[in-house]
Amino acid sequence: MSVPLPIEVNDDRQEPIYYQIEEQIKALIVSGYLPADTALPSIRALAADLGCSVITTRRAYQNLEQEGYIKTYRGKGTFVQEVGSKERSILKERAVQDALRQAVRTARQHEYTDAEIKRLLTMVLGEER
Incomplete structure (x- = not known):
């Protein structure tokens, strides 16, 4: 099942x-x-x-x-399938990096500066606490 x-x-x-x-x-x-x-x-x-x-x-x-x-x-x-702990750690980090890359690409498409992107990330981090 x-x-x-x-x-x-x-x-x-x-x-x-x-x-x-x-x-x-x-x-x-x-x-x-x-x-x-x-x-x-x-x-x-x-x-x-x-x-x-x-x-x-x-x-x-x-x-x-x-x-x-x-x-x-x-x-x-x-x-x-079995995923080893070392591989699991690498995959988790890669998944988060990929998500952040996508978020940055989206922000750049909307012409946000690095400072504005950092401000938005800080804001989202605060909301998710």
Whole structure:
């Protein structure tokens, strides 16, 4: 029996839906929310839950499998792979850096200066305490 995944996709975001799915599943694995050997929903079930196409979820699962986060066993299902603590630490840092890079790109598209970006980051940090 697989666990329901607490992920959401948003058509209004710049990132493709498959990428949104990948990144959220990676975060759930790296954070330990989805430990090794946890069964994931089938591609069809996840597509139905998220209201997206089977092709989209298949691409996300294929990319996750190529990166070693999950493994699919024919006739059994798809399961979370073990991620070592050192690798987990590196992946968590990389995920945060990627999110910050995206935030900076968005700010630059809106012509914010470095000082304005720092001010916004400080403000958001204060809100999240």
